[in-house]
Amino acid sequence: MEASGSNRPRYTIAVSGLNAVDSPGPGVAVIRALHESPGFAVRIIGLSYEALEPGIYLHELVAKTYQLPYPGAGTAALLERLTHIHEQEKLDLIIPNFDAELPNFIKLAPQLTTLGIRTFLPTLTQLEARDKLHLGAFGAEHGLLVPADEPMHHAGQVAKLGEKLGYPLVVKGKFYDAVVAHTPEQAQKAFYQLQAKWGLPVIGQQFVSGHEINIAGLGDGRGRLISAVPMRKLYITDKGKAWAGITLEDPTLLALAEQFVAATNWRGGFELELIRTAAGELYIIEINPRFPAWIYLTAAAGQNQPMALMQLALGEEVPTFEGYAVGRMFIRYAWDLITDNTEFHQISAFGEL
Amino acid sequence: MKLKKNIATSETGFIFNPVTGDSFSANPLAAEIIGLLKQEHTAETIKAHILGRYEVEPSQLEKDWDDLVAQLRDHNLLD
Numbered sequence: 001m002e003a004s005g006s007n008r009p010r011y012t013i014a015v016s017g018l019n020a021v022d023s024p025g026p027g028v029a030v031i032r033a034l035h036e037s038p039g040f041a042v043r044i045i046g047l048s049y050e051a052l053e054p055g056i057y058l059h060e061l062v063a064k065t066y067q068l069p070y071p072g073a074g075t076a077a078l079l080e081r082l083t084h085i086h087e088q089e090k091l092d093l094i095i096p097n098f099d100a101e102l103p104n105f106i107k108l109a110p111q112l113t114t115l116g117i118r119t120f121l122p123t124l125t126q127l128e129a130r131d132k133l134h135l136g137a138f139g140a141e142h143g144l145l146v147p148a149d150e151p152m153h154h155a156g157q158v159a160k161l162g163e164k165l166g167y168p169l170v171v172k173g174k175f176y177d178a179v180v181a182h183t184p185e186q187a188q189k190a191f192y193q194l195q196a197k198w199g200l201p202v203i204g205q206q207f208v209s210g211h212e213i214n215i216a217g218l219g220d221g222r223g224r225l226i227s228a229v230p231m232r233k234l235y236i237t238d239k240g241k242a243w244a245g246i247t248l249e250d251p252t253l254l255a256l257a258e259q260f261v262a263a264t265n266w267r268g269g270f271e272l273e274l275i276r277t278a279a280g281e282l283y284i285i286e287i288n289p290r291f292p293a294w295i296y297l298t299a300a301a302g303q304n305q306p307m308a309l310m311q312l313a314l315g316e317e318v319p320t321f322e323g324y325a326v327g328r329m330f331i332r333y334a335w336d337l338i339t340d341n342t343e344f345h346q347i348s349a350f351g352e353l
Numbered sequence: 354m355k356l357k358k359n360i361a362t363s364e365t366g367f368i369f370n371p372v373t374g375d376s377f378s379a380n381p382l383a384a385e386i387i388g389l390l391k392q393e394h395t396a397e398t399i400k401a402h403i404l405g406r407y408e409v410e411p412s413q414l415e416k417d418w419d420d421l422v423a424q425l426r427d428h429n430l431l432d
Contacts, residue, residue, distance in 0.1 A: 211373065232374030249359060249371035276373075326371040327361065 016047040017097030018055025024293040033299040033306040051348040067351035120313035130287035142263040151201035161204040170205040173198035210277040221267030227303040227321040228257035249326040356390040
């Protein structure tokens with residue numbers, strides 16, 4: 001930490017998830033929210049995996065970017081890289097934003113603390129409990145409504161599960177992506193596609209019809225919900241991502257977020273993906289263990305969740321947010337960022353820009 | 354018959370349900386009626402107001418009124 005020109009403390013924060021593409025990572029939105037924190041200034045260090053992640057080139061938001069080894073390389077390779085980055089940049093905090101990288105960061109959290117780098121992450125137990133593979137058991141344990149689902153370890157299981165859960169059947173990748181299959185043939189094809197992309201198992205989930213609602217939230221790790229902002233998707237891409245959304249006012253949604261955090265002692269950001277049926281039932285179809293890509297809407301609505309996470313990581317007392325702007329909308333847009341090929345070469349060849 | 358308290362309306366006929374995120378556009382007459390409902394006028398008062406202001410047969414008003422109420426109910430805008 002150092003003093004900024006405006007006498008606000010300035011922190012150096014490393015953020016991943018810079019892939020602001022058609023299936024966007026949350027990083028750029030997290031960074032945008034952090035820059036709007038009134039209490040402190042930030043210097044953002046980007047953490048990337050691919051040379052074409054747009055956030056790498058957004059120099060007004062990201063001071064410098066370092067490429068990371070893929071999660072499959074393990075914790076030792078990640079720690080070595082983070083140690084190097086820390087030597088250059090003196091990091092105060094890391095906010096990882098990809099599901100697949102979270103286990104490594106959680107495992108390394110004690111070593112990072114020793115280095116002087118803070119994190120504010122769920123525990124491995126919390127991470128596992130809400131995993132797609134365990135969502136059914138998680139719902140049953142905590143009295144939460146969850147669609148029936150089963151993991152599929154080989155293609156021969158697809159037809160049987162389709163008969164059991166009926167069609168349409170939601171076929172989901174281990175980490176990301178989902179396909180709504182209307183026939184056994186479509187389900188089989190989706191199984192192979194998702195197996196090739198994300199590995200096994202592939203998950204089959206009962207289809208629930210209704211409105212898609214998401215809640216972005218932040219838990220303090222001791223059972224208290226710091227913030228929750230519900231959003232209804234108004235425009236959904238063919239990848240199922242919200243391209244536009246609007247904040248909602250509904251005490252039942254906030255109560256559900258409170259129930260989730262109280263039941264799990266959730267630590268950090270999260271997203272509940274919900275379907276509200278015509279009968280008004282709220283099904284949890286997925287729990288993401290990090291902020292969503294639309295997280296900037298929480299700041300725009302008056303509950304800057306990335307800022308609050310930063311304060312929690314610093315050990316500050318963070319009061320529960322009260323109220324937010326209802327009817328606040330986001331509309332995502334595509335923007336052609338222009339850069340020089342030398343920048344692309346720099347990040348590609350040296351892993352730093 | 355009461356409009357839900359949290360329903361937002363505008364003079365231009367825009368209606369927003371903050372619980373569901375649904376928004377609707379009403380024609381000028383429906384917007385006027387919804388505005389009066391928002392001010393908690395009774396159905397009888399509103400109908401009398403419409404009959405006094407527009408050239409419409411009471412039987413036609415009743416029919417149109419029932420249609421409007423059915424739509425408001427369908428869209429979950431009434432208590």
